[in-house]
Amino acid sequence: MTGSVTPLERSLEPGAARATPLDALRLAQETLLAGETLDMGALAAQLGLSRATLYRWVGSKERLLGEVLWSLAADAMDAAVDDARGSGPDFVAEVIERYMNAALGFEPLWRFVARDPEYALKVIASRHSPMQRRSIAAVHRVLEQQASAGAIEPALALDSLAYLIVRIVESFLYTDVITGGEPDVGAARDAVRALLSAPRA
Structure with a gap:
């Protein structure tokens, strides 16, 4: 084996997963389908983001x-x-x-x-x-x-x-x-x- 780490291996490391804007969309979809009110603070917390980052991703x-x-x-x-x-x-x-x-x-x-x-x-x-x-x-x-x-x-x-x-x-x-x-x-x-x-x- 070589000493280099592939992107896949990095992604599989514990704690390596990172939320994406599509994750924000998916969680917001689930919220709407469940008949719940979308709370941006709660959504940011679920994604492990600050509210500022979430708003930068989605605009509003x-x-x-x-x-x-x-x-x-x-x-x-x-x-x-x-x-x-x-x-x-x-x-x-x-x-x-x-x-x-x-x-x-x-x-x-x-x-x-x-x-x-x-x-x-x-x-x-x-x-x-x-x-x-x-x-x-x-x-x-x-x-x-x-x-x-x-x-x-x-x-x-x-x-x-x-x-x-x-x-x-x-x-x-x-x-x-x-x-x-x-x-x-x-x-x-x-x-x-x-x-x-x-x-x-």
């Missing part, structure tokens, strides 16, 4: 929660895309319908919203939210695929359409927080279909 509690929510929503969006049928405006509208129905059935999301609706909406739907930013990116990919296939002829730039569709989803999914009404998946689906069927100016 709101940004971490936004990443957690999207990490849990991403599979639902992928499944909606995989399961939707057809093409064009009907396809995109069905993706949105399936995604919203999955969200409505995801209890950890609604426990989080019920605890502090205004704060939850800030985490989910503000322009600084990773949840909104990643949602827009996911919808943009769907639109880009449909446009490349010639299945839609967008009347607006895809960036603008993706943003509008996400805002439609937010408006009809979180209606109870915004206006006190009931979520309306059908209205969101129809609005998305109408938006994508609009003729070019």
